[in-house]
Amino acid sequence: MSFNYKRIVVKIGSNVLTQSNGLPDQHRIASLVDQIVAIKKQGIDVILVSSGAVAAGRSLITVSDKFDAIAARQLLASIGQVKLINNYAQLFERHDILCSQVLVTTEDFKGRQHYLNMQNCLEILLQHQVIPIVNENDVVSVTELMFTDNDELAGLIASMLNAQAMIILTNVDGIYTGNPNDEDSELIKEVSGNGVDFSSFVTTGKSQFGRGGMITKSHMAQKTAKLGIAVHIANGTKEYILLDVLNNQVPHTRFIPDKTASGKKKWLAHSEKAATGIVQVNAGAKAALTSSKATSLLPVGIVDVLTDFKKGEIIKLVDEQQKVIALGIAEYGADKTKESIGHKNQKPLVYYDYLYLLS
Ligand SMILES: Nc1ncnc2c1ncn2[C@@H]1O[C@H](COP(=O)(O)OP(=O)(O)O)[C@@H](O)[C@H]1O
Numbered sequence: 001m002s003f004n005y006k007r008i009v010v011k012i013g014s015n016v017l018t019q020s021n022g023l024p025d026q027h028r029i030a031s032l033v034d035q036i037v038a039i040k041k042q043g044i045d046v047i048l049v050s051s052g053a054v055a056a057g058r059s060l061i062t063v064s065d066k067f068d069a070i071a072a073r074q075l076l077a078s079i080g081q082v083k084l085i086n087n088y089a090q091l092f093e094r095h096d097i098l099c100s101q102v103l104v105t106t107e108d109f110k111g112r113q114h115y116l117n118m119q120n121c122l123e124i125l126l127q128h129q130v131i132p133i134v135n136e137n138d139v140v141s142v143t144e145l146m147f148t149d150n151d152e153l154a155g156l157i158a159s160m161l162n163a164q165a166m167i168i169l170t171n172v173d174g175i176y177t178g179n180p181n182d183e184d185s186e187l188i189k190e191v192s193g194n195g196v197d198f199s200s201f202v203t204t205g206k207s208q209f210g211r212g213g214m215i216t217k218s219h220m221a222q223k224t225a226k227l228g229i230a231v232h233i234a235n236g237t238k239e240y241i242l243l244d245v246l247n248n249q250v251p252h253t254r255f256i257p258d259k260t261a262s263g264k265k266k267w268l269a270h271s272e273k274a275a276t277g278i279v280q281v282n283a284g285a286k287a288a289l290t291s292s293k294a295t296s297l298l299p300v301g302i303v304d305v306l307t308d309f310k311k312g313e314i315i316k317l318v319d320e321q322q323k324v325i326a327l328g329i330a331e332y333g334a335d336k337t338k339e340s341i342g343h344k345n346q347k348p349l350v351y352y353d354y355l356y357l358l359s
């Protein structure tokens with residue numbers, strides 16, 4: 001295979017798994033399973049992040065409009081997830097391969113210990129040649145507990161498991177310079193670096209059954225590539241797509257990975273929602289932290305503690321315009337920080353190894 005990956009995360013969007021009439025696309029799902037098996041037989045670990053529970057539920061039951069959208073989603077996902085996973089289990093069984101169901105919420109990624117428990121669980125599945133099939137636990141995950149979408153979840157899993165690549169399968173060939181249906185739009189084949197502003201050409205529109213849309217895919221892909229994981233966005237409705245992507249034989253969008261980040265930084269990168277405290281830093285500290293030199297945050301560069309926190313908690317570092325510039329683990333609590341604001345020769349509030357810069 002052209003890309004020499006040892007471990008990959010494959011994310012399949014609802015639209016890839018579903019026909020336009022809302023019913024599961026059995027032929028396509030079977031073909032994707034066959035390809036995953038072929039990849040696995042080459043010694044590559046594959047973790048599948050599959051959407052499709054709500055769509056599968058819709059094919060089984062009709063929910064009246066009188067129920068609110070959250071309750072309807074819970075009902076559909078609860079029924080649909082059974083169908084989705086059964087389908088996968090039967091298809092993998094044909095190849096004598098076991099798959100497993102891993103349902104998660106954002107809570108599972110917050111505390112470091114809980115995060116490591118989940119990492120251990122997925123590692124033991126992989127060591128036993130099982131294909132983990134991960135999805136959001138839509139039944140209990142509502143409002144603020146929700147992931148933006150499964151693209152975010154796939155990025156978290158790829159970081160957690162030190163995958164070399166994440167392949168996002170959707171219903172278009174990748175990211176275009178404009179609306180994919182416009183003749184003038186061109187497919188972007190490669191994205192490198194962090195500075196691309198996708199909002200100027202990616203619209204917020206979504207496909208029929210999708211949740212996040214291409215804009216969240218682009219942001220998530222960029223964030224994941226920054227952690228050292230290659231991201232491929234490709235058309236899951238094309239025959240042999242996974243094999244063709246890995247053999248670099250199909251036009252799609254590839255995000256070139258940066259240098260690999262440490263395990264702690266990968267965890268921090270996805271922990272913004274878990275942050276408790278907010279600390280404001282001055283322009284000098286911002287310049288030092290964002291320079292190419294490894295720098296820890298010293299109290300001399302702190303101007304204010306905007307929200308309290310305890311030692312060991314995740315905090316957001318904001319600049320004087322209140323823009324979040326980094327996430328870090330606090331070496332001490334808010335009280336001690338307030339006492340040392342602006343003072344020289346103090347212990348860093350956040351050491352460089354426990355600091356993740358957002359841009
Ligand atoms: N510039 C763009 N390039 C590609 N797709 C785009 C762009 N702008 C908007 N989109 C839309 O994003 C959709 C894919 O996102 P989404 O609906 O979340 O799919 P999925 O269900 O696979 O997660 C495409 O079907 C397309 O209509």
Ligand SMILES: N[C@@H](CCC(=O)OP(=O)(O)O)C(=O)O
Binds near residue numbers: 050051148150213
């Ligand atoms: N967890 C939901 C999918 C949510 C989601 O992100 O969907 P999609 O945009 O199709 O990847 C489900 O299984 O229906």
